[in-house]
Amino acid sequence: MQFSKSTDYALHALIHLAQAESHKNIGVRELSTILSVSESYLSKIMAKMRKDGIVRAVPGVKGGYELAKSAENITFLEVIQAIEGRQQMFECSNLNSKQHQLLAELNRTERSTKTKTTDRGECLVKKVMDGAEQHLHQYLREHTIQSVLDQAIKHCGHSTNKK
Amino acid sequence: MQFSKSTDYALHALIHLAQAESHKNIGVRELSTILSVSESYLSKIMAKMRKDGIVRAVPGVKGGYELAKSAENITFLEVIQAIEGRQQMFECSNLNSKQHQLLAELNRTERSTKTKTTDRGECLVKKVMDGAEQHLHQYLREHTIQSVLDQAIKHCGHSTNKK
DNA sequence: CCTATTACGGACCCGCAATATCCATAATAA
DNA sequence: TTATTATGGATATTGCGGGTCCGTAATAGG
Numbered sequence: 367m368q369f370s371k372s373t374d375y376a377l378h379a380l381i382h383l384a385q386a387e388s389h390k391n392i393g394v395r396e397l398s399t400i401l402s403v404s405e406s407y408l409s410k411i412m413a414k415m416r417k418d419g420i421v422r423a424v425p426g427v428k429g430g431y432e433l434a435k436s437a438e439n440i441t442f443l444e445v446i447q448a449i450e451g452r453q454q455m456f457e458c459s460n461l462n463s464k465q466h467q468l469l470a471e472l473n474r475t476e477r478s479t480k481t482k483t484t485d486r487g488e489c490l491v492k493k494v495m496d497g498a499e500q501h502l503h504q505y506l507r508e509h510t511i512q513s514v515l516d517q518a519i520k521h522c523g524h525s526t527n528k529k
Numbered sequence: 530m531q532f533s534k535s536t537d538y539a540l541h542a543l544i545h546l547a548q549a550e551s552h553k554n555i556g557v558r559e560l561s562t563i564l565s566v567s568e569s570y571l572s573k574i575m576a577k578m579r580k581d582g583i584v585r586a587v588p589g590v591k592g593g594y595e596l597a598k599s600a601e602n603i604t605f606l607e608v609i610q611a612i613e614g615r616q617q618m619f620e621c622s623n624l625n626s627k628q629h630q631l632l633a634e635l636n637r638t639e640r641s642t643k644t645k646t647t648d649r650g651e652c653l654v655k656k657v658m659d660g661a662e663q664h665l666h667q668y669l670r671e672h673t674i675q676s677v678l679d680q681a682i683k684h685c686g687h688s689t690n691k692k
Numbered sequence: 693c694c695t696a697t698t699a700c701g702g703a704c705c706c707g708c709a710a711t712a713t714c715c716a717t718a719a720t721a722a
Numbered sequence: 723t724t725a726t727t728a729t730g731g732a733t734a735t736t737g738c739g740g741g742t743c744c745g746t747a748a749t750a751g752g
Contacts, residue, residue: 369618394728455532589747
């Protein structure tokens, strides 16, 4: 139950891109030295984000990467999903276990009266876990690359104000 | 970023234990057939929960497992942590990267005036992720084995009331 | 006391995904 | 044309999740 190192690299790379001037491409070489990671590996990470429309790339001399949209429109959630994929956090492997059959029996009475296919034999454990995932996603949707930058500025500004 | 199958097994096993009569030990054999998983593997899972005080075990003939405390006192969080461990969801591998040094520079001005060791060079990305983890934990703390059982009963009762 | 049953713990194996590297190719600025 | 840069494929390596096996200890019942 851990986020991969790739996610870590991706987020930090994006923050660096966001700090740079707009329309100034930044190469993998520069990013990799800053993040202390190999160029080849970082390339794969950037490629994933490119496919998901988070960054834009231009090849050739003076090429590199830039954000494909504004930093406040890049949420933590989409970055994580670009890197880690979109599979569910919890998968119920007991779909045809006796416990589910029992659960189905309880629901059967309800179904016989209502004949609705909704809520058919859904695992209650999975329902809780899905709820947890939704909560997590909501939080991650509310935090963007820009919000981190703002936080950094606040930190800095806070000290000058204090002075 | 997925929960292991072991967690799935653990939760379903606990629900079965909670449904059983109190003070009636249930063997791994019975649990394993219900969950469609091997005895040897489930043993490891039960052992982890035993070490964390979630279930109690008695060896010997007629031995088996029972809940170590009431079902409403067993939260999803502690079950998950018993199985998956307590490492943080997000680990920042760039602790001495240039990006963090930059972040430290911003904080240095503040520190020079306040000389506080709190908030020293903390990665802002990690702060967001830690926040996400706390949110997730809070949700998982609010859901217990008993709450799943209640939900099941409500489902059942709902249909009879409808009738 | 003996035996069957059960939990406990260690050693071990397997497959896969995360991590990481290398190279050949295409695109582009100068 | 050349140097630079992203792209994508092929290929290790390694750690971990998932899983099995077996020897030991504990306990109930005869």
